[in-house]
Amino acid sequence: MSKLSLPKDKIKVVLLEGIHDNAIHALNVSGYANVDSYPGALDGVALREALADAHIVGIRSRTRLTAQVIQQAPKLMAVGCFCIGTNQVDLSAAKMAGIPVFNAPYSNTRSVAELVLGEIIMLYRGIPEKSAAAHAGRWLKTAKGAHEIRGKKLGIIGYGHIGSQLSILAEALGMEVQYFDVVNKLALGNAKACHTMDLLLRTSDIVTLHVPSTPQTKGMFGASEIALMKKGAMLVNASRGNVVDIDALAAALQDGQIGGAAIDVFPSEPADNGDEFTSPLRGIPNVILTPHVGGSTQEAQANIGTEVAEKLITYSDNGSTLGAVNFMEVALPVQGTQTRFLHIHRNVPGVISRINDIFSAKGINISGQYLRTDGEIGYVVVDVEADIQPGMGFRRELEAIDGTLRVRFLF
Ligand code: NAI
Numbered sequence: 001m002s003k004l005s006l007p008k009d010k011i012k013v014v015l016l017e018g019i020h021d022n023a024i025h026a027l028n029v030s031g032y033a034n035v036d037s038y039p040g041a042l043d044g045v046a047l048r049e050a051l052a053d054a055h056i057v058g059i060r061s062r063t064r065l066t067a068q069v070i071q072q073a074p075k076l077m078a079v080g081c082f083c084i085g086t087n088q089v090d091l092s093a094a095k096m097a098g099i100p101v102f103n104a105p106y107s108n109t110r111s112v113a114e115l116v117l118g119e120i121i122m123l124y125r126g127i128p129e130k131s132a133a134a135h136a137g138r139w140l141k142t143a144k145g146a147h148e149i150r151g152k153k154l155g156i157i158g159y160g161h162i163g164s165q166l167s168i169l170a171e172a173l174g175m176e177v178q179y180f181d182v183v184n185k186l187a188l189g190n191a192k193a194c195h196t197m198d199l200l201l202r203t204s205d206i207v208t209l210h211v212p213s214t215p216q217t218k219g220m221f222g223a224s225e226i227a228l229m230k231k232g233a234m235l236v237n238a239s240r241g242n243v244v245d246i247d248a249l250a251a252a253l254q255d256g257q258i259g260g261a262a263i264d265v266f267p268s269e270p271a272d273n274g275d276e277f278t279s280p281l282r283g284i285p286n287v288i289l290t291p292h293v294g295g296s297t298q299e300a301q302a303n304i305g306t307e308v309a310e311k312l313i314t315y316s317d318n319g320s321t322l323g324a325v326n327f328m329e330v331a332l333p334v335q336g337t338q339t340r341f342l343h344i345h346r347n348v349p350g351v352i353s354r355i356n357d358i359f360s361a362k363g364i365n366i367s368g369q370y371l372r373t374d375g376e377i378g379y380v381v382v383d384v385e386a387d388i389q390p391g392m393g394f395r396r397e398l399e400a401i402d403g404t405l406r407v408r409f410l411f
Contacts, residue, residue: 155204
């Protein structure tokens with residue numbers, strides 16, 4: 001069978017911002033040898049030049065892929081954000097150019113869970129104050145108010161990737177775990193589900209938040225939730241900065257309703273390391289303040305390198321868009337002997353019948369067809385068992401269909 005798709009070693013991959021070597025390794029072992037890796041972010045002319053003939057680009061949070069940048073990268077077929085957030089990419093412009101964008105939402109789950117567990121131990125021993133005192137030359141040796149975490153009741157709000165991982169780790173240290181989630185989640189280990197958040201708040205010694213950022217979670221934890229907690233209970237938030245009312249928390253810490261807190265995310269965070277961090281929580285004893293580093297470890301970076309590279313490889317190799325943030329998710333069977341056509345188009349009536357007409361006019365039988373649409377675009381994948389030769393006119397005819405955004409062949 002002749003090959004009409006672009007050979008893998010001709011597919012140019014550009015990685016910016018010092019993406020972990022795991023990504024390069026994963027790409028290389030899958031046959032993508034043409035990888036340019038840059039240590040920093042690029043912008044302006046340098047970015048345009050780097051992407052002028054790139055098929056795949058990998059970035060982290062500092063490279064901005066605006067509509068204009070995307071438009072000036074005519075060969076670009078996929079974007080990998082080797083991080084969690086995707087705000088740095090104009091997702092809509094990418095979608096309308098037929099470019100799926102992938103990220104790595106869960107590669108740092110373990111890192112967050114470990115930090116939270118460590119903070120729980122530190123809070124129960126009053127370490128923030130004792131450490132600050134020792135740094136200032138004061139010796140605070142006392143067992144007063146210091147406790148083991150064994151046997152304490154941990155209340156986890158949001159039993160997703162991080163919440164459930166923490167549940168396992170905390171039980172291993174002898175904590176009693178209960179959780180509340182808006183979705184019915186299977187309890188891991190000996191953890192118990194609470195049917196209401198109120199019940200969890202009234203009965204937990206320490207509460208930790210692991211909810212996503214949604215309109216419902218914005219400000220979900222304020223003075224009334226804090227008032228339901230046991231007097232002197234602890235609070236941890238390493239989820240999103242707008243989930244907890246920080247003023248209410250500061251007041252509750254000052255009056256002893258809350259016995260200690262560990263906060264990693266804030267309503268407003270400094271843009272750069274040199275900028276001042278301001279918060280009503282500064283200076284309050286038994287409060288651990290960390291600069292949004294819950295997921296920031298070398299191991300998480302390594303996992304992100306592998307996870308995003310694999311999503312890009314899978315999309316390039318077989319068209320699957322699983323894990324794309326701006327695109328319909330299509331899970332495709334591994335391609336066998338079939339020839340696979342990928343067609344991304346604006347979601348206007350008649351495109352599928354035009355595609356099918358092209359195959360039937362050439363007497364070619366379709367062995368598999370996968371279609372997903374949203375309000376704006378459609379993504380159709382067509383598998384055929386036929387010897388497709390150059391010069392049969394498929395590309396020209398498929399590209400000529402009104403509304404076509406991108407056509408790819410895999411064979
Ligand atoms: P996930 O999506 O796996 O889990 C979230 C869980 O919260 C789901 O089970 C969902 O059903 C539940 N949920 C949603 N709304 C809820 C509500 N109103 N009340 C109770 N439960 C609710 O997310 P994952 O990966 O566990 O992440 C959790 C949070 O941690 C996210 O906000 C994420 O942005 C944040 N995060 C923070 C990091 C850091 O550096 N501090 C690093 C990684 C994630």
